[in-house]
Amino acid sequence: MSEILIKGGILITLDKERRIIKNGAVAIKENKIVSVGKTDELLKNFSKADEVIDAKGKIIMPGLIDTHIHHIQMLARGIADDVDLVTWIHDRILPYEAALDNEATYLSAMLAILEMIKTGTTTAIDPGGYKMENVARALKDSGMRGLIAWASMDTFTEDRPIPKEIYTTTEEAIKANEKLIKEFHRTANDRIRVRAAIRIETNASNRLIKEINQLANEYNTGVEMHAAVSKEQVEFIKQKTGLPVVKWLDSLNVLGPHWLLIHMGWIDDEEVEIIVKRDVRIAHVPGVSMKGAYGSGRFGKFPELLIKGVIVGLGCDSSAANNSLDMFRAMWQAACLHKEVRYNPTLISPEEALEMATINAGKSVQWDDQIGSIEVGKKADLIIVDFNRSNWIPMHNFSLVPNIVYSGDGHDVETVIIDGKIVMKDRKLLTIDENEILNKAQKAAERVLEKAGLKDKLKSKWPLF
Numbered sequence: 311m312s313e314i315l316i317k318g319g320i321l322i323t324l325d326k327e328r329r330i331i332k333n334g335a336v337a338i339k340e341n342k343i344v345s346v347g348k349t350d351e352l353l354k355n356f357s358k359a360d361e362v363i364d365a366k367g368k369i370i371m372p373g374l375i376d377t378h379i380h381h382i383q384m385l386a387r388g389i390a391d392d393v394d395l396v397t398w399i400h401d402r403i404l405p406y407e408a409a410l411d412n413e414a415t416y417l418s419a420m421l422a423i424l425e426m427i428k429t430g431t432t433t434a435i436d437p438g439g440y441k442m443e444n445v446a447r448a449l450k451d452s453g454m455r456g457l458i459a460w461a462s463m464d465t466f467t468e469d470r471p472i473p474k475e476i477y478t479t480t481e482e483a484i485k486a487n488e489k490l491i492k493e494f495h496r497t498a499n500d501r502i503r504v505r506a507a508i509r510i511e512t513n514a515s516n517r518l519i520k521e522i523n524q525l526a527n528e529y530n531t532g533v534e535m536h537a538a539v540s541k542e543q544v545e546f547i548k549q550k551t552g553l554p555v556v557k558w559l560d561s562l563n564v565l566g567p568h569w570l571l572i573h574m575g576w577i578d579d580e581e582v583e584i585i586v587k588r589d590v591r592i593a594h595v596p597g598v599s600m601k602g603a604y605g606s607g608r609f610g611k612f613p614e615l616l617i618k619g620v621i622v623g624l625g626c627d628s629s630a631a632n633n634s635l636d637m638f639r640a641m642w643q644a645a646c647l648h649k650e651v652r653y654n655p656t657l658i659s660p661e662e663a664l665e666m667a668t669i670n671a672g673k674s675v676q677w678d679d680q681i682g683s684i685e686v687g688k689k690a691d692l693i694i695v696d697f698n699r700s701n702w703i704p705m706h707n708f709s710l711v712p713n714i715v716y717s718g719d720g721h722d723v724e725t726v727i728i729d730g731k732i733v734m735k736d737r738k739l740l741t742i743d744e745n746e747i748l749n750k751a752q753k754a755a756e757r758v759l760e761k762a763g764l765k766d767k768l769k770s771k772w773p774l775f
């Protein structure tokens with residue numbers, strides 16, 4: 311049985327008491343955490359571990375959980391900057407997704423995983439895409455932990471077309487979801503999970519929503535859906551159903567803790583109460599809202615949701631939207647955005663931002679019994695962060711967590727362990743050939759853009775020589 315001992319670091323546990331242990335240590339057996347405490351204590355039993363990692367001058371913390379990341383959109387970085395949401399979806403991203411083949415989908419996922427591991431993310435919660443068996447393969451090959459889905463769309467309007475490669479009838483969408491769940495849910499030693507998914511409320515019928523929820527219940531999994539992303543989309547739903555999105559979903563009797571609603575920047579006070587009552591989980595994605603001008607900082611109710619005890623996880627979204635998968639950056643955004651727009655420096659503390667990226671992200675998809683904190687019995691997903699760097703020093707007892715959120719950078723992450731396996735050591739990836747993926751992903755992106763008819767459409771604003 312393989313054993314790893316990490317010793318001598320500042321251990322941020324995120325356990326129930328939120329203990330921080332100085333000169334702390336963690337022992338791992340196979341894929342589980344078996345001991346947590348002071349280094350002196352753990353050395354008594356684990357000094358002869360197969361691998362002993364000295365974390366002096368470093369932080370040991372739970373691997374970050376990205377509550378919202380699109381594996382298949384990675385090759386779309388840069389193709390949809392600074393456009394409105396409808397253009398982003400219908401003019402750029404859907405044509406791009408329709409042009410993806412199996413190899414490009416796999417490379418996109420590997421590129422996403424590469425960026426995530428290199429910046430300390432150990433679990434990726436994907437809201438769904440297409441050809442997702444390639445994403446499952448990338449998760450399996452890389453050692454990454456992830457939740458995937460198939461993104462159903464069964465309705466559309468003529469002015470907002472959906473490419474034929476992606477559009478399905480309700481029956482076909484349910485079938486595709488069921489196939490993915492049957493094939494991959496709780497596979498790869500339970501590193502891979504699958505949920506049922508509706509892509510976004512504007513492209514879903516009542517029947518699809520009810521049947522996706524039924525399917526999730528049948529397979530004891532959850533539902534993911536983008537919702538209330540922009541004012542314009544909320545108006546669209548109000549016109550169609552007579553209700554704003556949360557009230558509409560509630561009228562269908564589907565909502566519960568197994569629902570993860572993503573973005574949610576445009577909800578009213580009554581909808582906040584429904585979310586509290588139904589214990590619905592939320593993914594907050596501040597970076598994409600700031601870049602895409604979705605308005606979730608200015609109009610969103612995130613501080614209110616947190617005060618009312620709603621489980622809110624934090625996400626980066628896709629590299630075509632944010633355009634970074636660095637969760638340290640996302641924590642900074644979550645902890646700063648609401649302070650600025652509400653003119654209130656006490657909103658969303660660094661401690662809350664770190665919870666949103668770890669234990670509460672785990673809770674957002676009912677995975678917190680296994681991940682999200684460093685506790686005995688949990689899966690060994692953790693990261694070691696080097697703070698002996700100019701952006702961290704000085705470190706005081708009172709500023710350990712604030713420094714992580716306000717000063718940390720994903721590229722300060724030195725070592726990453728997922729499911730008890732070291733996947734990055736001293737910044738070298740051990741399960742992925744980094745150069746090979748970067749080279750192949752560049753070529754695949756060029757090929758896909760050409761096929762999607764986007765290559766000649768996009769030009770540099772500055773002259774290129």
Ligand SMILES: [Zn+2]
Pocket residue numbers: 378380437536572627628
């Ligand atoms: Zn998204």
